[in-house]
Amino acid sequence: MIEIDSVSQVFQTSGRDNFLALSDISLTIGDGAFVSILGPSGCGKSTLLYIVGGFVNPTQGVAKMKGRAITGPGPDRGPVFQEFALFPWKSVLGNVMYGPRQQGVKPAEAEAQSRALLEMVGLKGFENFYPKELSGGMKQRVALARTLAYHPAVLLMDEPFGALDAHTRTRLQNDLLNIWERDRKTVLFVTHSVDEAVFLSDKVVVMTRSPGRIKEIVDIDLPRPRRRSELLLDPRYQKYVVDIERMIDDTSENELRP
């Protein structure tokens, strides 16, 4: 369980005023839940994810994992970034093996596990390629496999499909859900796409911007496993999307306020 307790984040800016990125955020994420954080760009949603990851220390408040305050990054929380952040000097297999090897898993065992993971994300046969030789969608599959390889309890996904074209994005969403159905890890998923958030999540946290606040938390009560073709025709899905879009429209009225 992740508890975010009255977290605020202030950034120093070049001007005299400091920028309040997050204001008094409190949120609890249960084990095994798929939770999306949705909001316009600049609402601090990625910052919130980085705080849970331990990459950024909050100015105020505390984030806890299993009751213990988060003070830094750790292998219990695995990030997947929009920028992929693969190690370009390592092959696809080398990237995926990196985490397990760091955790002290024996080379042969790490390799076998990594090959299995790569097969799961649909990259069998690409083990010896370098990241430079892959498309964006394939890179993100490698990044997902690399993070899954060290068995984090929580996946922290920072707009992971944001840099991909619509078709690739849809395929990766489907594959992510299929993978998630197997072991039901806790997922914290940052996105600015309403469709994506509703399609994937148990719970959507809608944020406002400047300063970033939680506007509403919407429980997505749709059956699983979800199929895109069925869901798009489901009036309940459509209603969630429309309702959340309205919420975001309301919040964007104050968008231009500094």
Place this chain on the structure above:
Amino acid sequence: MIPPGTILSRAAPLLACLGLLAIWQAASLTLRTDSFPTAWEAVRTIPSILGDKESLINILASLRRMAIGFGVGIAVSIPLGLLMGRSRAVASFFNPLLMIVYPVPKAALMPIIMLWLGVGELAKILVIFLGVSLPVIYHSFQGAKAVEEKMLWSGAAMGLSAAQRMIRIVLPAALPEILTGCRTGLVLALITMVTSEMIARQSGAGNILFNSLDMGQYDTVYAMIIIIGAMGIGLDAAFEKLRGRLVKWSEPGFEIPLSFA
């Protein structure tokens, strides 16, 4: 454009050298002065220099100095540059110092260094070291600064400590840039090596060159210029081969990235 891989493209560097020698030969035959021997006379002198034990010892001594200066130079400069690239405090401490040293021709420091260390090995190695250091520090600095933050975060999440991230993420990620600096450093090592021997004459390739200039042995002077030039080309080509192997991953293997989704 000459298509790559053809005989013509592979022979191009050789043709360029032969062309240069031909122009030299023609110019020298036209001018007909003692201080400008023909290309053929200069080339003909090379075997007698390389066959002479004394000269060979001199040239090998030069190479040895250069290797030590270059080796110590990169051993100090790469870690310093990487630290500067990742720590604002380290960068703001060393940057002004480097800015002061940067525009000074390193060979111009030779007389001062000779006062401290004499005309022997140490003074020359120190000058070569200074010549090598700046481009290597600069490129290591740039390379380390450009390392993606998220890449380091990914490493931190896997449990890499700050020191491990420096060695196992920053160093390999910055390697293409570091090696670009080393390549410049290698050529600068050769240049400072020759100039240091010109100022502190005692031994070395530069010593042969400038002694024969004093004695009016122009064939030897030009032959030495060819030998030093060839050393530069040879070292650079060997280094490029090594660099290509070390950072193969940074060059795209295909014209267009593979894609299926």
